Amino acid sequence: MSVKLTLLPSGEAMQVPLGTLLKDALPQGSVELICSGLGTCGKCRVQIISGLVPPTAHEQALLSGQQLRMGIRLACSYQLWQDTEVLLPPRETTASAQWLDCLPEQTSPNLLLAVDLGSTNLKLALLSQGEWEIVAQAQVSNRQKMFGADVLSRQHFANEHPQGRRLMQLLVVESLNHGLRLLRQEAPTPFSITRVAIAGNSVMLALLLGLQFTAGVDVAKLVREYPLAQAPATDLGLDVDESAQLCLLPPLANYVGSDMLACILTSDFGSGTEPALIVDIGTNVELALGTQEGIFVCSTAAGPAFEGGEISCGMSATLGAVHTVTWAADHYQVQTIDNAPAIGVCGSGLFSAIAAARDNNQLAANGRLASTELRLTAHVALTQHDIRQFQLAKAAVRTGIDILLAQAEISVDAITAVYLAGDFGKHVAVPDLVACGLLPEELVGSVAKIERGCIEGIIRYCRQNTEAVAALLARIEHVELAAQLAFQERFVANMLIGPAVPYREVE
Secondary structure, eight states: OEEEEEEETTTEEEEEETTOBHHHHSOTTSSOOTTTTSSSSOOOEEEEEESOOOOOHHHHHHSOHHHHHTTEEETTTOBOOSOEEEEOOOOOSSOEEEEOSOOOSSSSOEEEEEEEEOSSEEEEEEEETTTOOEEEEEEEEOGGGGGOSSHHHHHHHHHHSTTHHHHHHHHHHHHHHHHHHHHHHHOSSOOEEEEEEEEEOHHHHHHHHTOOOOTTSOHHHHHHHOGGGGSBGGGGTOSSOTTOEEEEOOOOBTTBOHHHHHHHHHHTGGGOSSOEEEEEOSSEEEEEEEOSSOEEEEEEEOOGGGGTTTSTTBOOSSTTEEEEEEEETTEEEEEEGGGOOOOEEOHHHHHHHHHHHHHTTSBOTTSOBSSSEEEOSSSOEEEHHHHHHHHHHHHHHHHHHHHHHHHHTOOGGGOOEEEEEHHHHHHSOHHHHHHHTSSOGGGGGGEEEETTHHHHHHHHHHHSOHHHHHHHHHTEEEOOGGGOTTHHHHHHHTTSSSSOOOGGGOO
């Protein structure tokens, strides 16, 4: 007799003999077998999604009660007695963890874990709760991205597939636990995590909680009111102390998450009297315009183009990615990450290439290429389709800015500061944003980049009293872009590549 074994998240399925040890059925390299499968190291952990059987003595000895309840098992001990779905650990190649020099001088310090729950990457920071200093940080990939680069695709998968919500939750929790394992491996001394604070997109937070929701539902409200948001963090399966409390920063609207609230706190523009703008660019772009009268926020779906998705030669900002392009007499010169051979273009390189092509008259304002492709190197080129994807993404962002200005009834000249948040904002060249028309020319000298904006904002949130937070939230107004009459007109105008028609000229 045989049973069906399904590997997640790939969906690969196979028939194996009844009673086979899971480690023998898995593809080579799927799990760590440091003890050669003798059941002594506990490193070959997997998560059983369906077909779970009682734990073995080895598993009970090496895994905690919480892990066993979450379906964590050891591949070297687990036998397949029925059809089984198993979630494999991540094969992380870009993860990193770093400890700083300010570790509290305690035998086992109690630390706070702050998490920036991004759709592509997860950023973790450990803080000393007395001094509120960052003592360690890590970054890992969000494994949910295998089921879609954007949150809408993941929401659809979670609602339409059996075990979809459960799988989405397990993937992000395992990603976070992977980051924690890296931090523990690098730690100079043992530590305890007694509090977990998380900020992120509203849908990302809902998927973390395993909530069921459909289109039209106020996801932000569901997250804010869900009791687990103030429950022990281990209820989610996080590998932290049993007593660690979970705090989710409140999201502002369906697609304007608490990561934007964190950025507002970091920039401190919410308390200022001079108009200021926050631009957080990712697959889902979030914008905030602070004025004396209030804070206006919105979101717009730029898609994955700015992160290398849906671009023929696109890639994330990793080894070999082109990040800067210039024209030199008769050809393009490129700079790549770590000066490695060019293998693709990341988001900042996409802006740089298009700005250089416009400056060199190889790309018209309407997006039409002068030739069949924009060749940057022997192996890297942008196609006409790539340019169109860029135009759609850029127009979405610029239109969001225009609509917020209209809602606040101010001109672009009134803005005194622009804050670029997130990894993309950290690396992109501001002149390229202006040359491509994403930012108005009037703002080029007012741009500042806020690194670790979300993490710093989480720290400020945790340190503020509830009255101050409530007062800030009361000043925030969500603007639904699709409901604005001028949206379509502005979107079409903003498809042009280059300085767009200023807002003040649009009625």
